[in-house]
Amino acid sequence: MRLSNRNKASVYNFVNTLLIMAVLIGIALFLLEEYRFNILGLESYLLMIIPIALLIAFYLRGRQIFEYDSDGEALNFKNRNIVPFLDKPLSDEFPKYKLINYEIIDVFFIKRLYVTISSKVSGSTMLKYEISYLTRKEVTDLKFSLNKVVKANNEKKELKIKNDRRTLS
Structure with missing residues (x-):
């Protein structure tokens, strides 16, 4: 049996990019709020905290791509992250x-x-x-x-x- 969620890599890349953009926009809005508008007060920290927390949760869930193959006489497991430099990909066959x-x-x-x-x-x-x-x-x-x-x-x-x-x- 083969099992893979590799076809969802583009979705995970999109979510990753969206979260990084949300963090950057949150930081920009926070800086604008603090030094220019000063409307929100302490709630302005939420502009940074929420996107950063979502990005951290996305990475804490672990490697996004998992592949399993049990065809033949061996079991194959592969587990990797969509961002290659974050984690070392795992690949085991036995x-x-x-x-x-x-x-x-x-x-x-x-x-x-x-x-x-x-x-x-x-x-x-x-x-x-x-x-x-x-x-x-x-x-x-x-x-x-x-x-x-x-x-x-x-x-x-x-x-x-x-x-x-x-x-x-």
Whole structure:
């Protein structure tokens, strides 16, 4: 299964540009208000605070673009920001049999995907992806696909344990 919100990159770029313009216009209006008009009083600080808070919230939600591919024998995860210099893009590929479990954390407007994979060095490794910009349907499809892989892995482990018990007896 393939899942991607890459086609929404232009929308995220537009929102990003709009928020940056709102911050710049807010600063200009604040300066005009403070040094020229002086009508609003203390409320003039809201001209800067609101756009800056919206811009910070946009970036705190995490990387905007998430891609997932479970076709074949490997799982592919890619997570990147629309502004390339803000965050390092994440790109992980590993065999399906290494997937141990996953967890999706949803706190207010922030969603994170934590994937636990088996590792020879440390036993297991946890990978973190930001999925706040996925729709409910996309998150449901992602859960369905990951559940399928985890269930198949658990069945293989149980079958291996049964076969090992038979050979020991």
